[in-house]
Amino acid sequence: MKLLIVDDNKYVVEGLKKQLSWNVFGIEEVFGCYRVQQAEEILSREEIDFLISDIEMPGQNGFELLEWIRNQGLDPETVMLTSYADFEYAQLAVRYQCFEYLLKPVEAQQLEEVFCRMVKKRIARQKEKRLAEYGNDWLSHQNIVKEMFWRDILEEAGLEDSKSVCKRIQNDHLPYQISDNFAVGLICFEPERSGWSRELLNFSCENVIREITEKNDLQMEGFLMDGYLQFAVVVRILEQEQLERMSRVLKQFVQIFSQFYRAGIHCYLSVSCKIPELSGHLRRLEEIHLAHLNKESGILMESSYIGKPEDSYQAPEIEEWRELLMSGRRELFRNRVREYFRKMKEEGAVNYNQLQAVLADWNLLAYSVLRENHITTYQFITHCRDQELLEMSGRSVSCMESLILTEAEKIMDQIRYMEKTDLIIEDIRHYIGEHLDEVTRSSISEVFYLSPNYLSKLFRKEMGVSLSEYIQGQRMARAKRLLLQTELSISQIAAETGYPSFAHFSKQFKKFVGMTPGEYRRQR
Known part of the structure; x- marks a missing residue:
């Protein structure tokens, strides 16, 4: 999809270009210009999906541009900008069916919310056009049925064998055969604490992966959230070359998304298999992910996986950590914890069980130190522990490190307080x-x-x-x-x-x- 920004102030144009990570919304090209005439030239040669336009410009204004767009039979989703809250402008925005009318300066969060809604509307309109070509009601119903089918397959909801799958395909009139081959990909995001909501991540991930698969002549049959910060995608595989192509799709996805997502992104791709086998392969990919939590961003093929590495858990130096906590030597404690996790990552693959063992050791140490200082362990941990960070710590070395360092700071603060x-x-x-x-x-x-x-x-x-x-x-x-x-x-x-x-x-x-x-x- 393509975006055009029109404003007579070039700094506004350049600022809007950089204000959001447009690729996240499936927008691959962003054009900018400073006059209505320039905008008309771009709209004449490019298929523009979204338009952000200033109203007050020398010569022709933004509404005159919208009049020209209407006469040309074009239909980009439009956001109008103005420095003045003018009721007449608002009336004109409604008349020209603008998606949104915003006052400058526009905050990034406000623009992000507008584009989340606007992209959804654009995608829905595109689907409506396709539905009109094939019969609206029937195809719309089929899309919902397909989505439910793949969710039930991957969640093993009563479709574990070929007989039950065949019956479901026949009853729902789905375009599949039991002999067809598919592959499932697993996309896992390391937790990032910089403002990505789950809704935005889900929305962006689906749009980007769908667009890349379509460009590579692959058909994405199903997409669903598969646990915390994990997504599963199903593609049809007619020949081995398509499996290799899907591998390249996931690599492209990591490259694109890593420009905006400031934490690790790990992708896994199953072998080609029949529909009843997909859920088993998805569980296998999840096991592979949990066995390699310190892996660099990238893609790992199920076919190249050589097996789970042996657990080589080295417990922290608990007595040293205890002494540093009790004495309040914060900097040295932080250095020891960081050094411990650095060595853990260097010495081999870190898996879920190892992180749970670290958490158990830390809990015992924290409870012991709190009791020794007459601090109620349950109330302190319950009120001070970041539950979201705790949830993420089982799947991320960096989050486990952050959990321990954050709680240690609070414990040392409470101990110092107890002395006064x-x-x-x-x-x-x-x-x-x-x-x-x-x-x-x-x-x-x-x-x-x-x-x-x-x-x-x-x-x-x-x-x-x-x-x-x-x-x-x-x-x-x-x-x-x-x-x-x-x-x-x-x-x-x-x-x-x-x-x-x-x-x-x-x-x-x-x-x-x-x-x-x-x-x-x-x-x-």
Whole structure:
């Protein structure tokens, strides 16, 4: 697909060319010009799918360009830009059926969202044209049926043998024979934490791989997400040469996508096989991927795979890591962790089991250090652990390294905080004051990651009274103030100070003050 950008300011044109990675949207060529006449020349010789045009330009303006486009019978999806929020412009944009009307300067995220929607619309329109040629309803239905068929095949949803596959093909009137050969490709992305949403990755991956397969005269029969950051693609294989061509397609995909995706991309391609065998080969490709998590970006053929490497797990220097954590020597700890993972990658293929062993060792070390410092392990890990990073760490050496380094920083921060008892007590007293209506020892323990017993001992040592006595004293002090200075009912004051029962509040107040709340209020 092709994009044309028209603006009389050449810096705007060049900026828009670079603002997004257009290849991600399936846009291979981007043209730029500075006058309506130049735009008309480009539109006359190129089949432009998308147009971004300024409205205010010397000579002819953007809407005059749209009028010319309409008279020529052209139909690019159009985004109009302007520096002024003019209602008349908005009306004209609607009249000329512009896809979007945006004010300058345009943010990259806003433009990305617009093009995600616009490319989907363009693809849908192209499909509609093809459907019109063959019979709209029938072909549309067949596309949905094919998509469901390949999903069920790859997910092994009741189609494990030739008999069930044949029956499904016949019932759904699919253009396949049980004797046909296919291949499945697996595309695996290493996690990248720079803003790629799963939706955008899915959308971009499918469009790019589809376009490359079509250019190489291959038919992509199925495409689906196959787990976290993994996609499966099915192609028909009529002869061995097409399998080699599909290998080149995956190599081209990695080359193109690597320009925009700042993490590893790994592709795997099965041997040619019959439909019932595809799911087994896909599982095999997944096993190969999990056995080579430190492999460089590229493609690996199932036919050339020599087998799973032997596990050669070398545990971290746990005692050294513990000592560095406890002493807060951050830089040295970071260097030791990075050196460990560097050696792990150098010494051979890293697989899923090895990373899980590293995670288990790290969990034991972290829990041990936290307990030793009277920090509640469950609350601390639950609140501080990045669940998305944890999910990615089982499939990426770099993410496992990031997980450990991130959590180690938080652990060392908490240990240093624990050493500042004056600050802890001050923070606890402030928390109690802010939450008098609901505070308990358990809630304080959870918020400050202190074990309940240690919390009680620390508070008594520093304040000279027990935690419960302090909380009750603060509640009574507030109750006395509210009784004297407000018109709140005694029941409302009871609730405000953490006593849902009026009777219990009155009993405790009399015990603490020597008179009932009503008697105390009458002293005003």
